Amino acid sequence: MTVDVAQVREAAQRLDGVVRRTPMESSRPLAALVDGPVYLKCENLQRTGSFKIRGAYTRISRLTDEERAAGVVAASAGNHAQGVALAASLLGIEATVFMPVGASIAKLSATRAYGATVHLVGETLEESLVEARAFAARTGAVLVHPFDHPDVLRGQGTVGLEILEQVPDVATVVVATGGGGLISGIAAVIKELRPDVRVVGVQAEQAAAWPGSLAEGKPVRLQRMSTLADGIAVGEPTALTYSHVSTLVDEIVTVSENQLSRAMLLCMERAKLVVEPSGAASVAAIMADPARFAPPVVAVLSGGNIDPLVLLHVTEHGLVAADRFLSARIEISDRPGSLARLLSTLAGLGASVVDVEQSRLGSGLALGDVEVALRLECRGAEHRLQLLEVLEEISVRVLDHS
The missing domain is CATH 3.30.70.260 (ACT domain)
Incomplete structure (x- = not known):
């Protein structure tokens, strides 16, 4: 374990005035399903549209002057890219980002608008990450990994601090899970301060590396992935996130593409919130199996960055599924x-x-x-x-x- 509450609180001080303390909205339709209060932690309303700015800024702000002069580089499907781009811009540091060729146009445009130089390389996040590592080796730029660094986890853990402050009697926290950075940070905080709280991770069933990895007792790479939820489409955990998730997270569940679409539709229609497929994974899990989640429940809406055309397609898909x-x-x-x-x-x-x-x-x-x-x-x-x-x-x- 490399993340504890004291470190996360230090990260929260560092982020004060930089990130938004996102609202916690109650959800009547979900509350009716679980027979108790359900709250939505709206990280889709965070700066850059997702929680990623928390970890990116924490990581970059701790660089030495020499490291800052060399610039930073990242690989991302979009949300981490925007977090790195904005954090670097706020700190006056040059940022280069490698994104898959199929990255959302909305996320690509936003990343460039925040001041980063963007290269489209590879079909997957892993292929983009290979190019980012090569760029770092060639130029001396500091690689800001989307989840494989303690400072990133500490920044993401500030979501956990806010959850406990906003819903002190929370019994279950549900978190979309890709590489495991967000859930690692949240779980580290919650299990230290409130070990009785159940922490549940959610993956898209067509891009679910965690169930197999936990079964094998080590990170295991997926052979292929295909999901609307590009924000949590990560083919393999790292040793860092595996150590946290395997020790601190109570359960990992999976949801289908239809369930993701229906969850996005519910968020739009009933909560008036635009949420991307990965951001709606926690809601999808609650809708799919309400009895699994003891209330009060907090579902983290991890992101809201979605291309309008994709939103149109997914909305129609959600209507069919419902x-x-x-x-x-x-x-x-x-x-x-x-x-x-x-x-x-x-x-x-x-x-x-x-x-x-x-x-x-x-x-x-x-x-x-x-x-x-x-x-x-x-x-x-x-x-x-x-x-x-x-x-x-x-x-x-x-x-x-x-």
């Missing part, structure tokens, strides 16, 4: 008024038609029939099933639906 959306292709008789009658019937059932497309050129269409593609908003699973049953009754056949 049975609030129905896409269908059907075949109806090509007679005057058939489409109008179909739409009128759907309107009478309370369906909102998002779009409709009619075609007479389908390869399997019978003579005298027409194919209609519909996208409908519905009120939930029961309403969606009702609409699908009606489509089956009034159409010649349902070609497919989702």
Whole structure:
């Protein structure tokens, strides 16, 4: 263990006036699920849009004058990049950042706007990190790793201090977990001050390195990852974060892509908060298995940096996952008024038609029939099933639906 409360408190003093003490918002829909209070720790409202500025500034502010003169370099999918860029700018230090070629345009633009020089290299964070290490070796710049340094963990641990101050009776803290820097810092604080509090990490099931690593008793590299939650898509923990997580964290759970989408939708609709997929992982875990989390619960919303186009896609995905959306292709008789009658019937059932497309050129269409593609908003699973049953009754056949 290299992180303790005294060190985190020193980091909090260093961060005073630099980072925002983010709000703690209560959530009625989540409280109804767990039968007790649930609070959202809004790090999506932090400077740069995520908790990363806490660790980045703590790490960079402790560099010597000689190290500062050499500049800093980092590798990141986006949130750490912005934290490093802003921290370096505030401290008057040159920053270079390597990001994967598929990095979010919003995160890329923000990183450049904070003053960093950005290079797009590699398909994954690990490939970008290789280039960042090579740059550090070549130029003498100090590598600011996203999670593999005690100062970074100490900075992230200030979230834990705020949680205990804002919700003194907290029983469970739920944290999105990638490389493990945030949860390591939070757990170090909570387990020293309140060892009775349960700390649960959450990973995207398609990028979950922690369950296998904990089972093996050492960091284990994933062979591949594919998830919307790029902020927690880390292929392998480090020895530093493994030592903290394996000792201090009570459990690591995983959530699906559908569950992440539904959690983002809930945050937007009910809490009026824009949260990126990785930031919504803690909420997704609570929605997926409420009985696992004893209240009062604090769910850390770790970030809110998301490209508008990705947000649009994920919102639609979330509506489908929540049975609030129905896409269908059907075949109806090509007679005057058939489409109008179909739409009128759907309107009478309370369906909102998002779009409709009619075609007479389908390869399997019978003579005298027409194919209609519909996208409908519905009120939930029961309403969606009702609409699908009606489509089956009034159409010649349902070609497919989702």
